[in-house]
Amino acid sequence: MLKKDLIEKNPIRHLKGESDAKESSRMGLVMAQAGAGKTALLVQIALDTLLNDKQVVHVSVGQSLDKTKLWYDDMFKDIAEGCKLENAGEIHDAIMRNRMIITFNESKFSLAKLEERLHDLVQQNVIKPSCMVVDGFDFVKTERTVLEGLREMAKAMDLQIWFSAVCSDEATTAGVPAPCKGMEDLFNTVVLLQPVPKSDCLELKIIKGSAAVSKCGKLLKLDPQTLMIREDCK
Amino acid sequence: MRDITKVRNIGISAHIDSGKTTLTERILFYTQRIHAIHEVRGKDGVGAKMDSMELERERGITICSAATYCDWKDHAINIIDTPGHVDFTIEVERALRVLDGAVLILCSVGGVQSQSITVNRQMTRYRVPRVAFINKCDRTGANPDRVIKQLREKLALNAVPIQVPMGLEGDMQGLIDLVKMQAVYFDGENGDVIRIEEIPAQYKEDCDIKREEMLDAVSMFSDELMEAVLEGTPTEEMIMAAIRTGTLSMEFTPVMMGTAYKNKGVQLLLDAVVSYLPCPTDVDNFALDLDHEEAEVKVSNNSSDPLLALAFKLEDGRYGQLTYVRTYQGTLKKGDSIVNVRTGKKAKVGRLVRMHSDDMEEIDEAGSGDIVALFGIDCASGDTFTSGSDYNFSMTSMHVPAPVISLSITPVDNKAQDNMSKALNRFTKEDPTFKTFVDPETMETIISGMGELHLDVYVERMKREYKAEVTVGAPQVAYRETITQKAEFNYTHKKQTGGSGQFGRVAGFIEPMEDGEYEFVDKIVGGSVPREYIPSCDKGFQKCLDKGALVGAHVTGVRCTITDGASHAVDSSDIAFQLAAIGGFKEAYGKAKPMIMEPIMKVAAEGPSEFQGSIMGSLNQRRGIIIGTNEEDAYTVIEAEVPLSEMFGYSTDLRSLTQGKAEFTMEFAAYRQVPKSVAEELIAKALKNKKQ
Numbered sequence: 053m054l055k056k057d058l059i060e061k062n063p064i065r066h067l068k069g070e071s072d073a074k075e076s077s078r079m080g081l082v083m084a085q086a087g088a089g090k091t092a093l094l095v096q097i098a099l100d101t102l103l104n105d106k107q108v109v110h111v112s113v114g115q116s117l118d119k120t121k122l123w124y125d126d127m128f129k130d131i132a133e134g135c136k137l138e139n140a141g142e143i144h145d146a147i148m149r150n151r152m153i154i155t156f157n158e159s160k161f162s163l164a165k166l167e168e169r170l171h172d173l174v175q176q177n178v179i180k181p182s183c184m185v186v187d188g189f190d191f192v193k194t195e196r197t198v199l200e201g202l203r204e205m206a207k208a209m210d211l212q213i214w215f216s217a218v219c220s221d222e223a224t225t226a227g228v229p230a231p232c233k234g235m236e237d238l239f240n241t242v243v244l245l246q247p248v249p250k251s252d253c254l255e256l257k258i259i260k261g262s263a264a265v266s267k268c269g270k271l272l273k274l275d276p277q278t279l280m281i282r283e284d285c286k
Numbered sequence: 287m288r289d290i291t292k293v294r295n296i297g298i299s300a301h302i303d304s305g306k307t308t309l310t311e312r313i314l315f316y317t318q319r320i321h322a323i324h325e326v327r328g329k330d331g332v333g334a335k336m337d338s339m340e341l342e343r344e345r346g347i348t349i350c351s352a353a354t355y356c357d358w359k360d361h362a363i364n365i366i367d368t369p370g371h372v373d374f375t376i377e378v379e380r381a382l383r384v385l386d387g388a389v390l391i392l393c394s395v396g397g398v399q400s401q402s403i404t405v406n407r408q409m410t411r412y413r414v415p416r417v418a419f420i421n422k423c424d425r426t427g428a429n430p431d432r433v434i435k436q437l438r439e440k441l442a443l444n445a446v447p448i449q450v451p452m453g454l455e456g457d458m459q460g461l462i463d464l465v466k467m468q469a470v471y472f473d474g475e476n477g478d479v480i481r482i483e484e485i486p487a488q489y490k491e492d493c494d495i496k497r498e499e500m501l502d503a504v505s506m507f508s509d510e511l512m513e514a515v516l517e518g519t520p521t522e523e524m525i526m527a528a529i530r531t532g533t534l535s536m537e538f539t540p541v542m543m544g545t546a547y548k549n550k551g552v553q554l555l556l557d558a559v560v561s562y563l564p565c566p567t568d569v570d571n572f573a574l575d576l577d578h579e580e581a582e583v584k585v586s587n588n589s590s591d592p593l594l595a596l597a598f599k600l601e602d603g604r605y606g607q608l609t610y611v612r613t614y615q616g617t618l619k620k621g622d623s624i625v626n627v628r629t630g631k632k633a634k635v636g637r638l639v640r641m642h643s644d645d646m647e648e649i650d651e652a653g654s655g656d657i658v659a660l661f662g663i664d665c666a667s668g669d670t671f672t673s674g675s676d677y678n679f680s681m682t683s684m685h686v687p688a689p690v691i692s693l694s695i696t697p698v699d700n701k702a703q704d705n706m707s708k709a710l711n712r713f714t715k716e717d718p719t720f721k722t723f724v725d726p727e728t729m730e731t732i733i734s735g736m737g738e739l740h741l742d743v744y745v746e747r748m749k750r751e752y753k754a755e756v757t758v759g760a761p762q763v764a765y766r767e768t769i770t771q772k773a774e775f776n777y778t779h780k781k782q783t784g785g786s787g788q789f790g791r792v793a794g795f796i797e798p799m800e801d802g803e804y805e806f807v808d809k810i811v812g813g814s815v816p817r818e819y820i821p822s823c824d825k826g827f828q829k830c831l832d833k834g835a836l837v838g839a840h841v842t843g844v845r846c847t848i849t850d851g852a853s854h855a856v857d858s859s860d861i862a863f864q865l866a867a868i869g870g871f872k873e874a875y876g877k878a879k880p881m882i883m884e885p886i887m888k889v890a891a892e893g894p895s896e897f898q899g900s901i902m903g904s905l906n907q908r909r910g911i912i913i914g915t916n917e918e919d920a921y922t923v924i925e926a927e928v929p930l931s932e933m934f935g936y937s938t939d940l941r942s943l944t945q946g947k948a949e950f951t952m953e954f955a956a957y958r959q960v961p962k963s964v965a966e967e968l969i970a971k972a973l974k975n976k977k978q
């Protein structure tokens with residue numbers, strides 16, 4: 053398989069924000085129960101940007117640089133093996149240069165520090181990201197103003213920002229589940245990741261935003277290892 | 287044999303200015319002194335004669351031993367000398383492995399400085415519980431509260447004072463113990479007479495507040511204490527037990543204060559070492575099962591189990607060659623036969639000693655968790671000893687990382703040459719990652735190691751400890767070569783011009799190998815190459831690995847397969863086939879698209895946030911790839927992968943960029959292909975050297 057085929061199978065192809073939001077600067081939210089695969093999906097989204105030869109900043113709250121890096125290495129390896137990607141080693145080295153990780157210790161996220169860091173990175177010509185993924189953001193304890201600040205930053209830097217949030221078991225209610233209830237207006241796209249009972253797939257339910265024409269309609273089925281779209285799910 | 291719960295193996299860690307030397311000397315003084323005082327009084331009732339001036343001059347108290355033993359309140363304390371330089375050398379790792387707990391010394395004026403940050407990070411990395419001692423409280427500008435704040439912010443430690451000083455600077459009278467709620471004074475010429483009194487009225491309020499803060503923090507570690515605090519009935523035992531639990535779990539750091547120089551607080555610190563730092567069974571230690579791919583196995587700490595001991599330091603002491611050993615399991619007895627797991631050789635335990643500050647005590651046996659020294663054992667630092675050859679465990683990985691950098695050193699005269707040889711002999715025994723050899727082409731002595739700093743330290747030690755003046759050449763990075771595609775060969779080695787000749791033909795192919803350095807595959811059928819010469823082919827190939835054709839670097843990651851060949855009844859020999867293999871390899875090498883690889887280091891640079899931009903820029907300029915950053919409370923750590931060849935002199939650069947406020951550490955990460963421009967430069971240089 054070639055690089056371009058991988059890009060095709062990425063679920064992000066099918067996630068569009070609301071029609072009035074500018075594609076390049078939007079806020080997306082991935083919700084799921086603990087352990088379902090939110091980080092994996094964020095990494096998959098980041099990989100998509102990287103494969104399109106664009107740059108990514110991965111912000112991780114509560115996880116070390118080494119562990120975060122390992123996510124990328126492992127996922128890329130799984131995908132490369134599963135899809136028999138040609139020149140996997142070279143592609144890996146090339147795209148990883150376009151990714152920067154910024155980590156914060158548990159509960160120590162600071163918007164001011166993040167802005168300062170990004171500013172340094174851009175100024176020093178180290179990286180100019182078009183996508184940012186934020187993993188481990190504490191939606192329960194952080195003030196809404198921080199999210200608003202991030203949205204402003206996204207607009208100013210022309211950046212897509214994707215967040216992950218843990219939701220509890222009863223996520224079957226309509227609308228955006230807790231702890232993000234009441235924050236829908238800040239996000240252009242909100243998706244819910246759930247394991248499909250009695251199968252080995254994951255399904256991606258779009259709560260806010262629209263899907264482009266896809267074979268599975270609003271429920272995308274994903275492979276739990278690589279988080280890529282699977283057509284053969286039952 | 288002593289009770290293992292009463293053993294404390296500790297290290298004392300500090301940055302240069304905090305008074306480590308004086309404190310250590312004082313500890314040895316009090317532990318030996320009190321002992322001596324008891325003895326003197328007990329034996330003939332004569333009082334202590336030595337005054338403090340004499341004591342200062344007494345050379346007997348030494349801190350040069352790798353591990354010094356002392357007694358305090360029925361506990362055995364081994365003070366392990368922690369290396370001054372915290373770079374990623376094996377020596378540091380070994381010291382941290384051998385100690386169970388540590389005392390972190392800080393200056394009450396200087397507070398937490400960059401070295402303390404590095405030391406602390408190492409200790410966290412090796413999971414070492416610690417207590418803090420704020421020293422020099424008699425200095426002008428002493429501010430323990432500020433230091434405690436720094437401990438929390440810069441080192442992210444849950445640092446809580448368990449004492450309150452009575453007066454500071456020139457006015458320091460003593461300390462208030464918040465656990466026992468009593469004032470402690472240190473009387474006598476050397477502060478060795480402890481006087482307990484009621485807390486003076488002027489400190490009462492502050493003490494009550496500080497005690498409440500302490501109880502708040504400490505009761506998190508004990509439900510019993512928490513309840514008792516709510517009811518107003520916490521006991522000393524409960525508080526101490528909770529402090530111990532917190533300290534051992536590394537979620538709490540008790541802070542003490544004092545002034546070693548003015549003899550205040552040292553005894554209380556010793557009490558804390560006994561009460562709050564771990565004994566060997568409080569810490570999990572792991573051995574590696576060599577029969578199961580170095581799988582980790584917890585040591586039992588049981589003195590009746592098979593012996594497991596680690597030789598962590600070799601010393602040319604006053605008494606001859608000593609090997610310091612820490613036992614993790616079993617008992618070391620005089621006269622026992624022990625096996626060196628690395629070499630497989632047996633050794634007999636001759637003299638077994640314990641090093642005191644001023645003399646040596648001969649002992650008959652040492653139980654689990656103890657630290658002792660052996661005479662007359664020939665081994666290398668890091669070797670593991672067990673009781674028998676069927677007990678195949680090692681305390682350290684048998685894998686010794688290959689050096690990544692080398693330097694040529696030239697002695698200035700004959701005397702320096704002798705001293706240098708002695709020094710090199712000693713260093714290589716102590717540190718398996720430090721290697722030395724003579725370059726056959728240039729006849730220069732080359733030393734190689736894990737980093738620029740690693741080698742600098744040894745050159746410095748050579749000058750200071752062995753008085754060997756040497757001039758140092760430019761550092762050489764250890765490049766590697768490898769091939770990127772399969773290539774075939776079919777080579778005949780023939781010398782049949784009359785008389786005894788040589789003949790051998792080998793055919794096969796070489797191909798790149800992902801995991802591993804080298805592999806030889808024999809696919810000969812029908813005896814086209816006689817069985818007895820197949821090992822010769824292997825030998826020949828291996829000879830080619832030393833110097834690759836591109837730049838003369840070591841070749842790695844190659845699999846050599848022989849599929850066919852030919853021999854001559856008379857003229858074929860071991861040498862003939864070796865040369866045939868060498869010829870075959872050289873023939874195929876050029877066709878196999880060889881490439882040059884360079885060592886890439888994982889560099890972690892940390893410093894105040896305001897310098898992040900310039901630090902990132904500086905790493906970028908050195909062909910570094912920034913992996914990411916980690917935001918700590920007061921500083922940021924930047925991680926990058928940078929080629930070793932670009933890192934020379936970086937410490938000076940970093941210092942000037944950041945006004946000396948940033949530091950970096952680096953360790954080997956991987957070998958990666960060099961960029962085209964660098965490869966061209968290296969090849970051109972190699973050609974030039976060849977011509978000369």
